[in-house]
Amino acid sequence: MKKFYLITPGPTPIPPEVAAQSALPIIHHRTHEFGDLFDQVSQGLKYVYQTKNDVFIITASGSGAMESAVANVVNPGDKVIVASGGSFGERWIKINTAFGATVVAVKDELGQPVNVEKIREALKANPDAKAVFCQHTETSTGVVNDLKALGEIVAATPALLVVDAISGLGGEELHMDDWKLDVVVAGSQKGLMVAPGLAFASVSDKAWKVIEACKNHRFYFDYRLIKKSIPNKETPWTPAVTLMQSLRASLGMIKSDGIENVWARHRRLAKATRAGMQGLGLKLFATNPCAVLTSAYLPSSVDGNKLVDWMRDDLGVSVAGGQESLKGKIVRLAHMGYMDQFDILVGLTALETGLKKFGVAVPPGKGVQAAMEAFAAV
Amino acid sequence: MKKFYLITPGPTPIPPEVAAQSALPIIHHRTHEFGDLFDQVSQGLKYVYQTKNDVFIITASGSGAMESAVANVVNPGDKVIVASGGSFGERWIKINTAFGATVVAVKDELGQPVNVEKIREALKANPDAKAVFCQHTETSTGVVNDLKALGEIVAATPALLVVDAISGLGGEELHMDDWKLDVVVAGSQKGLMVAPGLAFASVSDKAWKVIEACKNHRFYFDYRLIKKSIPNKETPWTPAVTLMQSLRASLGMIKSDGIENVWARHRRLAKATRAGMQGLGLKLFATNPCAVLTSAYLPSSVDGNKLVDWMRDDLGVSVAGGQESLKGKIVRLAHMGYMDQFDILVGLTALETGLKKFGVAVPPGKGVQAAMEAFAAV
Numbered sequence A, B: 001m002k003k004f005y006l007i008t009p010g011p012t013p014i015p016p017e018v019a020a021q022s023a024l025p026i027i028h029h030r031t032h033e034f035g036d037l038f039d040q041v042s043q044g045l046k047y048v049y050q051t052k053n054d055v056f057i058i059t060a061s062g063s064g065a066m067e068s069a070v071a072n073v074v075n076p077g078d079k080v081i082v083a084s085g086g087s088f089g090e091r092w093i094k095i096n097t098a099f100g101a102t103v104v105a106v107k108d109e110l111g112q113p114v115n116v117e118k119i120r121e122a123l124k125a126n127p128d129a130k131a132v133f134c135q136h137t138e139t140s141t142g143v144v145n146d147l148k149a150l151g152e153i154v155a156a157t158p159a160l161l162v163v164d165a166i167s168g169l170g171g172e173e174l175h176m177d178d179w180k181l182d183v184v185v186a187g188s189q190k191g192l193m194v195a196p197g198l199a200f201a202s203v204s205d206k207a208w209k210v211i212e213a214c215k216n217h218r219f220y221f222d223y224r225l226i227k228k229s230i231p232n233k234e235t236p237w238t239p240a241v242t243l244m245q246s247l248r249a250s251l252g253m254i255k256s257d258g259i260e261n262v263w264a265r266h267r268r269l270a271k272a273t274r275a276g277m278q279g280l281g282l283k284l285f286a287t288n289p290c291a292v293l294t295s296a297y298l299p300s301s302v303d304g305n306k307l308v309d310w311m312r313d314d315l316g317v318s319v320a321g322g323q324e325s326l327k328g329k330i331v332r333l334a335h336m337g338y339m340d341q342f343d344i345l346v347g348l349t350a351l352e353t354g355l356k357k358f359g360v361a362v363p364p365g366k367g368v369q370a371a372m373e374a375f376a377a378v
Helices: A016-023 A032-049 A062-073 A087-098 A116-125 A147-155 A205-213 A223-232 A241-257 A259-279 A304-315 A341-357 A366-377 B016-023 B032-049 B062-073 B087-098 B116-125 B147-155 B205-213 B223-232 B241-257 B259-279 B304-315 B341-357 B366-377
Strands: A055-059 A079-084 A102-107 A131-135 A160-164 A183-187 A198-203 A293-297 A330-334 B055-059 B079-084 B102-107 B131-135 B160-164 B183-187 B198-203 B293-297 B330-334
Touching: A016 A241, A016 B016, A032 A055, A032 A198, A032 A241, A055 A062, A055 A223, A062 A087, A062 A160, A062 A183, A062 A198, A062 A205, A079 A087, A079 A116, A087 A102, A087 A131, A087 A160, A102 A116, A116 A131, A116 A147, A131 A147, A147 A160, A160 A205, A198 A205, A198 A241, A205 A223, A241 A259, A241 B241, A259 A293, A259 A341, A259 A366, A304 A330, A304 A341, A330 A341, A341 A366, B016 B241, B032 B055, B032 B198, B032 B241, B055 B062, B055 B223, B062 B087, B062 B160, B062 B183, B062 B198, B062 B205, B079 B087, B079 B116, B087 B102, B087 B131, B087 B160, B102 B116, B116 B131, B116 B147, B131 B147, B147 B160, B160 B205, B198 B205, B198 B241, B205 B223, B241 B259, B259 B293, B259 B341, B259 B366, B304 B330, B304 B341, B330 B341, B341 B366
Parallel strands: A079 A102, A079 A131, A131 A160, A160 A183, B079 B102, B079 B131, B131 B160, B160 B183
Antiparallel strands: A055 A198, A183 A198, A293 A330, B055 B198, B183 B198, B293 B330
16 A cells, blocks of 8 residues: 655646546537536636636647747747746747747746846847746746736736746736736646646737737637637637536635635745745745745755655655756745645655655654744744 | 437547546656556557557647647648548648648548549649648548558658548557558547547658658647657656546557457447438438448438437437538437447437427337347348
8 A cells, every 4th residue: 555645746636526527427518518617617717817808728738828829929030038937938938939939038047036127128128029928936946926017017018928827827826917917828737736638828908919910820729719619618629528527626616715715825835835844954945936836955965856756656755856957956845736734744754754865864853843833823 | 317328429438447547646747657657558559550650649639639740741831632521621721721831622522532533633733742631530421531542642652641530540440550641640539438638640750751851830749849758758748647547448448359349349330320320211421431420311301400409408319410511411420439239229219209309200210120130230
């Protein structure tokens, strides 16, 4: 017997009552029943996005949703600004480059949020920029960006603000409309507590004009076709129906808790996780840490890849290590979606056990003690 | 209490033991466990495709897989030949047009298979054609095309043969390698008996050279990125893991039955369905009917849309009507995937009940009688 714990930033644990929905007999996607499902999911997504706009439902990974934003906005040869502070910022650069855009990359040090002033300057220096691309939370480093400030700056220009909220949506505070975000993409397997396979995009009125004028080749991800299907309560292509059945259930849970309470729960988990990791003697990595993921440096004596593998294979506890240049150097504990305080304590004690295994002297229970103090304080 | 019967060409019924796999706790897609899942699914897909080539696993609807074939093969301005005999042939035209190709459309009358001689002539008249696009089975009409003959003709030219086997794979006989097919795309929700959300593509060596040289913008659907991930037993983007868990189970069922027996079962169901529909006094629609779907004209006095709606809403039996110019005029019973002889009898008796409701005099049980005779004969 071995129990498994998923403390990773996507996939995230799926509530049993949500998972069970995916095992029910499938319904046909051109029926009244599907229309009801489509309606309920659409309403729930608007609520989580905090938007009055339609939220497009796409059958794809999050990366497909990212591509959809580029494919609908950027013509080959267009100039775009990408604010990149990690692997997912780099993904915006790769997709824009693949689609023939001229990319002005505004890079921040790993672990630092997007520098809002540098974006203001980049927009001044590049008044012809079609869009600014950024992350809500950069999953590879655990940083949250100041979308409200970025929204203000970009709204004053003709450019669009395109946000990857894949790891943030449903955990980290987000107000699409109030913050003047133009395109926001997300995925099902993070804060929305569903298996991967569904992706989402919502667009502002300002963005819609750009999308309608965009001449880029597109079909599967064409927002114009997706929007045309909405009055019929359907998607243009056969959607991942069983995942939508699950999503209806998880969106119901979020609505019933209230999105502000969901954000507050994530903040509380984040605060305790940070305290716990510091209690273990680790130095936090992100200077502007998000509510959905906590990252910390590992002692240089520890090979983080081996640590993460050992924790998964021997303890049954999956956490995330570092990616690319951070490979082996940091550890990341997710608290995204279907997570409560006990999951945090599992993560911290597993990390304590792992550190000890790899030769780091950790006083027993120090991480949990610090986390419990933090929980008591909020 | 109401029971529901899905006798439609996608989604198709999902075996309970397959559906249950999607409700199990999700596994992380960057682990050994996922590597095993990836391996098992890949082997099973190669078997169903009857190919030695890799089969790419894509998180998308079947239309996404169709787009992937165009995106990886066709440069803007390239000339392509599309053999179209229904809605899905038209989809090849739309996607190619959206991607800037010059389309030579070789259209066949609805209900007729692709005219192999017309394709030979089109290739002679257009020696610069990059590819010929066609369907394995055209779901909108119930026709199966002679892929073996098309494969011979196209193989003798520099063009590629690109096949949409979305509704055919896993039901209708297919030998990708022996029949010299260059790109074959498919989806999870038809003969493979899984919910929608996964799509597949396999490419020949001849096609791979074209794909590597193709300059078209692509990222999410880029076969080069997908192929590069295969040695790591993973997909470049987070895949629909729970659907892959289900797919492993359904591919296991197909392997255990033997693909030749699966094809034979579909042929037997098709033969009985055709006999049953004729027993009901209906005239068959397709001149070269496929093994996965049977289509028939409705009496002109019957509004097919109303008939199909009534059968679904009152009897709980979902069958398909006609699409576009065939709307209201034909009825389609699917026998695709998880279907046995009793499903056929449900479909035929429901259709008999519906016809009677809409004023057609049908001798009770005539359809089933004819079907039972056909079952007895094979």
